[in-house]
Amino acid sequence: MEDKVLMKGNEAIAEAAIRGGCRAFFGYPITPQNEIPEYMSVRMPEVGGVFIQSESEVAAINMVYGAGGTGVRAMTSSSSPGISLKQEGISYICGAEIPCVIVNMVRSGPGLGGIQPAQCDYFQAVKGGGHGDYKMLVYGPNSVQECMDLMYNAFDKAFEYRIPVMILGDGMLGQIMEPVTLPPMKDMSKDIRPDWATDGTRFGKQHRVINSLYIQPDELEAVNHKLFAKYDLMAEKETMCEEYLCEDAEIVLTAYGTVARIVKSAVDMLREQGHKVGMIRPITLFPFPTANYEKIANMSNVKEIMSIELSMGQMIEDVKLSVNGKKPVKFYGRCGGNVMTAEDIVAEVLKEEK
Amino acid sequence: MDKIIIAGFGGQGVLSLGQFIAYSAMYEGKEVSWLPSYGPEMRGGTANCSVCVDNSPIASPIIAVPDTLIAMNKPSLDKFVNSVRAGGTIIVNSSLIADKVERTDVKVIYVDANKIALEAQNPKAANLVIFGSYVKHSGSLDKENAVNTISKIFAKKPKFIPSNIKAFELGFALD
Structure with missing residues (x-):
């Protein structure tokens, strides 16, 4: 090494x-x-x-x-x-x-x-x-x-x-x-x-x-x-996108950059608890991987998508345009320089499951 | 997986201690992330870093519940003591922290790091003493590799290698 x-x-x-x-x-x-x-x-x-x-x-x-x-x-x-x-x-x-x-x-x-x-x-x-x-x-x-x-x-x-x-x-x-x-x-x-x-x-x-x-x-x-x-x-x-455990997911989380890593940890924690959660991560933010989101939105197992960002909600607009009303798109974000933990995301997703 | 938070005053070698762990893990072929707190920090202010060591790629580099806490001063111990997972480890720099950890569900190791660093004739190497103690008690890093890592990091300042290795060895020798 x-x-x-x-x-x-x-x-x-x-x-x-x-x-x-x-x-x-x-x-x-x-x-x-x-x-x-x-x-x-x-x-x-x-x-x-x-x-x-x-x-x-x-x-x-x-x-x-x-x-x-x-x-x-x-x-x-x-x-x-x-x-x-x-x-x-x-x-x-x-x-x-x-x-x-x-x-x-x-x-x-x-x-x-x-x-x-x-x-x-x-x-x-x-x-x-x-x-x-x-x-x-x-x-x-x-x-x-x-x-x-x-x-x-x-x-x-x-x-x-x-x-x-x-x-x-x-x-x-x-x-x-x-x-x-x-x-x-x-x-x-x-x-x-x-x-x-x-x-x-x-x-x-x-x-x-x-x-x-x-x-x-x-x-x-x-x-x-x-x-x-x-x-x-x-x-x-040039469009690039990563999908993680979406095949059977009921809730698909979406994030980009470092936040997507925190989300990935949250997905793993939720999977360990038996929750069917996946993640989609755009690597190119422009061009936005619209086709990947369309595919996710058309999957019958997917009930909702949640955009997780360090903002008041910006990428969520591109997510919504791509999902085009086929599935609800929720939001969870921190801002001001605060960063959410994987545990915070888990708690937010569990709220949705209730 | 070992999730470590290292915290103390700026100038205590908190960030570099995290780097010693990170480099050692990398040289062993492990995955690692080293994330510093950054901001308007200065000598005498507080500093901390989060280090994740694992055999598979690190997802979140943010640590909410550390497996190991290394507290170099009292404010750092107070800030993070309750976040350590039950069954985790806290290494306390007892040179600067007189209090005992009240939690009974964690393993606590007290290291008189500043005094031991003086014994190694390198008063700046308290963090290396702690590094030795960490390698001994965590079991997540190979000792010989850790010593080699010290030599590599100080390769451009070879006169500092012996005293830093000495500090490491003294820390490693502690129970």
Whole structure:
């Protein structure tokens, strides 16, 4: 087992980014994600990359816009209030179709809120926190290894679709240490800049332009349709979901990220007591695994679904849209930085069984 | 499965004690999670971490009912003493905690950790003394592997290895 290393979720994301070819990091400090820029500040010079602690979050996201526009694998990370500041840049990046990765280690809100774990930025992440019609590929990892695995390939996806990929974690996921297997360094030596990259060279006769301004309505409408055609393709090809003990379940609990692990413990405890309970966990939050939820909703053994979140209820709206009224969808959540225990979830489910 | 809460003052090596357990478990090929309390904490404030060790993947890393509590100071003992499961274990740093645990349904081990660390000529190694005691009494970790883990963790500061291993051994030798 010497090949495993013990890492924080934040550190695993940083190392996976480097191994996945990231060569530019721009960020501004905020708890609980500071290990990411800290790690990058040490590691990036070792691989010949760029690390800049910017003067603000707004500057950092616009540096990502610039670096990403040259075809470099660029990223930024922050936590909730900092991600809010980046929203204008994220919208521009989506409009200009610049691939990049944005990490949000969510803390409680609104406003400055607190620094403890939360999932209150779900809407912001999956519905588009900035202006305009856009989406990102949003991953909700539940372990340090999954942080590593999803981040490692995030840039490949970002470049495949020319979109920003968001890793949506929480303070708990950033701080927890678990053993991980490190993937090999991706060979970036043969990295060919994409044919849209404005890197100042190899232009030929055709000018390359990266922009999000389209004054002509017909032109912009075509861009809007083009973006959503990508999102449709992502829904078809990129959707990821885990189902646990749903085959005979009467109550199906649903959660994402670290909360899904607490839910899994609760499912095991309830199963030991003879209750037929299962779990469904979206790994991609956008595209949302609608088909999996439709299937669960159509199962005759399933009596109800319960969304369990560290918020006042956000993902539950996507669950309800997917379930489409076929089964009741209940909610249990904690917020403000408080985290439920498996025992709390067990008690909540037993209330439903009465 | 061993669910451990380690708590004390910031600066007592509470988080690093949790990491010694986590690394030892990982080197044995076990599954492990190490979750610190984080926040506006500082030297002299309270700190704690939750460590889960198991042979199968860890689901919830949050511990409501620990199997083992390691209390490095009085406020930590008071905070967590009643959460330990019946039949569980409490390791008390008796250097800083004069009180006895009133519960009779748990195994309690008193370790004069600060004094023993001085005997090992490393006053900062009270947490290693406790680590030794934990390895002895939990039975969940291999002793030789634990000693090797100490050497690995201090590989970049080799002068600290002997006194830390000594502190560990003194803790392990206690009943």
